[in-house]
Amino acid sequence: MGRSSRTEGTASDPPRAGHSGVGADIRLLRKSRKVPLTELAAELKRSVGWLSQVERGLGSASIADLRIISRFFSVPISFFFRNEDAPAEERGLIVRVGARQQLGTSETGLTEELLSPDLSGDFEMLRSVFAPGTESGPLPARPTNDGGVVVSGELELSIGERTFRLGEGDSFQFRDRPTRWRNPGKRETVIFWVCSPPVYCRLRRCHPSLPSP
Known part of the structure; x- marks a missing residue:
């Protein structure tokens, strides 16, 4: 199971809110690389349950989380913000x-x-x-x-x-x-x-x- 050694969201690093597609992007990226939930959660030092909620749009990842994910998958952090300005x-x-x-x-x-x-x-x-x-x-x-x-x-x-x-x-x-x-x-x-x-x-x-x- 993924480690939970740090707090699931902190006041000093506020969650990334208002963009439900971030969780879907994380899931698509993880699936395309065939990375298990447990492996990515361990890299983030988060619980598997927390990561699952983020991917389903029921939770938010912080900017720090997104930095770790972007490094893990060798993609720029801007990958998670690329659709923000696009018309719905x-x-x-x-x-x-x-x-x-x-x-x-x-x-x-x-x-x-x-x-x-x-x-x-x-x-x-x-x-x-x-x-x-x-x-x-x-x-x-x-x-x-x-x-x-x-x-x-x-x-x-x-x-x-x-x-x-x-x-x-x-x-x-x-x-x-x-x-x-x-x-x-x-x-x-x-x-x-x-x-x-x-x-x-x-x-x-x-x-x-x-x-x-």
Whole structure:
């Protein structure tokens, strides 16, 4: 069971109120990563019952809780506030270009934007930008369908034992295969990805590295 070594909500760190979607976001993120309630509750030093209530909209997580959750899942804390300014009729349906959730930093060589409104569907859409010279190293197979199209630049993509060099307009698809990618060019490469089921945040499973200076 999750630990309860700190108070379930404090006056110095007021709960995050007025946004019932935060709990749903936590649950979707946890489910997409296949993390048990007990594991996340232990990380938060909260009880499983408290976390379950937050996920069901019956309780509130503090800003401190959200910071811990964002670090645990390697997502920015702004992930939990991304829909606040969206009109009610667009939430869960539309993502405006200025409201895309960004993942990663330029230091990693790979930055991504979540194009899907949330993680509740059968697939996720991502826009990935690979810095020149960035490569992933070997990535293990996973039980997902991945596909994408090169919007600009070029990508060297290894699927199993075969390696392909893709250019603008080329597309690809694979399932449950070990992969590796590299940007062999001198400019950024932009890819639109679709992945099913959602695994949200590709950075969680690969560690791109920039070339040595």
